[in-house]
Amino acid sequence: MDLSSTVEGDTLVVTVNESRIDASVAIQFKDRMREETETASGRVVLNLSRVDFIDSSGLGAIVAAMKQLGASHRLDLSCLNENVDKVFRLTRMDTVFQIHQTLEDALAS
Amino acid sequence: MNSISPIHIELEGTPKEVRRALLTLRNRLADGQKEAVNAGILEIVLGEVLNNVVEHALTGRKDGRIALTCDHSEQCWSVLVRDNGMPMPDHNLPSGIAPEVDLALEDLPEGGFGWSMVRMLARNIQYQRSKGWNSLSFQIVG
Numbered sequence: 001m002d003l004s005s006t007v008e009g010d011t012l013v014v015t016v017n018e019s020r021i022d023a024s025v026a027i028q029f030k031d032r033m034r035e036e037t038e039t040a041s042g043r044v045v046l047n048l049s050r051v052d053f054i055d056s057s058g059l060g061a062i063v064a065a066m067k068q069l070g071a072s073h074r075l076d077l078s079c080l081n082e083n084v085d086k087v088f089r090l091t092r093m094d095t096v097f098q099i100h101q102t103l104e105d106a107l108a109s
Numbered sequence: 110m111n112s113i114s115p116i117h118i119e120l121e122g123t124p125k126e127v128r129r130a131l132l133t134l135r136n137r138l139a140d141g142q143k144e145a146v147n148a149g150i151l152e153i154v155l156g157e158v159l160n161n162v163v164e165h166a167l168t169g170r171k172d173g174r175i176a177l178t179c180d181h182s183e184q185c186w187s188v189l190v191r192d193n194g195m196p197m198p199d200h201n202l203p204s205g206i207a208p209e210v211d212l213a214l215e216d217l218p219e220g221g222f223g224w225s226m227v228r229m230l231a232r233n234i235q236y237q238r239s240k241g242w243n244s245l246s247f248q249i250v251g
Contacts, residue, residue, distance in 0.1 A: 020128065022127070022162045023124040053152060059222060060219035063217050087153060090230070091208075091224075093210060
């Protein structure tokens with residue numbers, strides 16, 4: 001599971017460099033998120049701009065990643081494509097996460 | 110709009126095979142049809158249905174087989190998914206009640222969303238068990 005991260009001020013931006021977060025990679029995603037966010041000091045933004053498909057297992061893995069970060073590190077999302085956004089809205093997970101249209105919006109908020 | 114010939118895909122019962130089948134479906138749609146035909150919703154529903162088969166009906170099986178057919182006509186997908194796994198519990202479809210999400214962080218659900226999305230997006234969902242095979246059919250407007 002290819003994730004990369006950059007620090008932007010007090011925010012850690014984790015980018016998913018793959019097109020799918022599905023049942024076949026959900027566990028690896030959760031493990032890689034733990035590794036990438038180990039050194040996070042503040043907020044984390046998960047950049048999903050390259051992701052064009054997510055299933056309920058992938059959604060569960062993102063929720064798990066938020067839970068393992070704990071209450072001291074907020075996890076926001078940015079750049080959801082239409083199908084990814086649909087899954088968040090259908091499950092009402094759009095009410096749990098702060099979702100930003102662009103990475104610039106996420107960093108400015 | 111050109112009609113799309115029925116799409117038939119066979120797969121083994123693993124998550125990697127589900128991914129391969131959904132990518133095959135995408136490629137077939139991209140080849141035959143330039144107009145969007147609600148392929149996104151079809152992919153979401155099929156992903157949940159197929160993963161559910163892999164995780165429950167075919168759990169622990171090495172000889173699990175899944176066959177799916179998607180037929181598009183009159184702005185509607187008719188989908189049939191068959192598998193040789195265990196029957197649905199009590200031979201009934203999952204209720205698909207959406208998990209509550211208005212909860213504290215540590216209580217948020219990490220699963221249970223699959224069939225609630227299927228119920229929201231598909232219609233005329235029917236299940237039959239015959240001769241060791243499950244048959245699930247449904248329709249998606251698109």
